[in-house]
Amino acid sequence: GIQVEQSPPDLILQEGANSTLRCNFSDSVNNLQWFHQNPWGQLINLFYIPSGTKQNGRLSATTVATERYSLLYISSSQTTDSGVYFCAVTSYGNNRLAFGKGNQVVVIP
Amino acid sequence: EAGVVQSPRYKIIEKKQPVAFWCNPISGHNTLYWYLQNLGQGPELLIRYENEEAVDDSQLPKDRFSAERLKGVDSTLKIQPAELGDSAVYLCASSLGGNADTQYFGPGTRLTVL
Numbered sequence: 665g666i667q668v669e670q671s672p673p674d675l676i677l678q679e680g681a682n683s684t685l686r687c688n689f690s691d692s693v694n695n696l697q698w699f700h701q702n703p704w705g706q707l708i709n710l711f712y713i714p715s716g717t718k719q720n721g722r723l724s725a726t727t728v729a730t731e732r733y734s735l736l737y738i739s740s741s742q743t744t745d746s747g748v749y750f751c752a753v754t755s756y757g758n759n760r761l762a763f764g765k766g767n768q769v770v771v772i773p
Numbered sequence: 774e775a776g777v778v779q780s781p782r783y784k785i786i787e788k789k790q791p792v793a794f795w796c797n798p799i800s801g802h803n804t805l806y807w808y809l810q811n812l813g814q815g816p817e818l819l820i821r822y823e824n825e826e827a828v829d830d831s832q833l834p835k836d837r838f839s840a841e842r843l844k845g846v847d848s849t850l851k852i853q854p855a856e857l858g859d860s861a862v863y864l865c866a867s868s869l870g871g872n873a874d875t876q877y878f879g880p881g882t883r884l885t886v887l
Contacts, residue, residue, distance in 0.1 A: 697875065697876065705880065705881050705883070706878070707864065707866075708878075709876075759821070760821075760829065761806075761876060763815025765814060765815055
């Protein structure tokens with residue numbers, strides 16, 4: 665099946681700092697989503713972005729489908745941004761949403 | 774609009790006991806998914822329903838796990854009997870259409886088997 669690799673696995677940020685999370689995938693995709701799992705375990709949908717660029721407040725994401733990677737940008741980080749960020753993809757011909765292992769982000773005040 | 778609803782949020786049982794989890798998807802969503810999430814890992818699909826039909830259950834351990842979505846709306850996932858290794862978070866998700874659509878997740882049920 666499709667492989668999803670996320671980097672860095674762990675990240676500690678000072679409040680106010682910017683960061684970039686990366687997701688590499690091994691095959692062409694027709695679905696790519698970024699999720700934030702908060703400390704209570706809730707998976708929150710951030711972006712549906714199989715290609716292109718989107719922005720939502722302090723967060724933005726870019727997927728370059730031809731080069732098989734996606735980036736999630738967090739600007740002016742806040743303590744509430746702490747948690748695990750997951751990238752998940754579905755490839756053509758395989759109907760399962762495959763998750764990476766996540767990026768554990770801790771934002772300290 | 775209400776999100777995906779799951780109950781219970783937490784469950785502690787002794788090994789060999791049965792347990793059931795319930796999920797109500799977002800209204801109008803035809804596709805429903807059950808995922809298993811172990812500590813430090815991403816969710817893994819157990820079963821996917823299109824309306825009332827289970828279209829992908831190849832990852833469901835059928836010797837002890839079962840699921841149903843009788844009227845194509847809410848769904849129940851059951852484990853009987855539970856084993857120590859079943860301790861995990863069980864997540865339900867739904868989407869309007871198939872896998873290429875955005876999936877929305879419920880809060881999950883954290884199961885502890887003693």
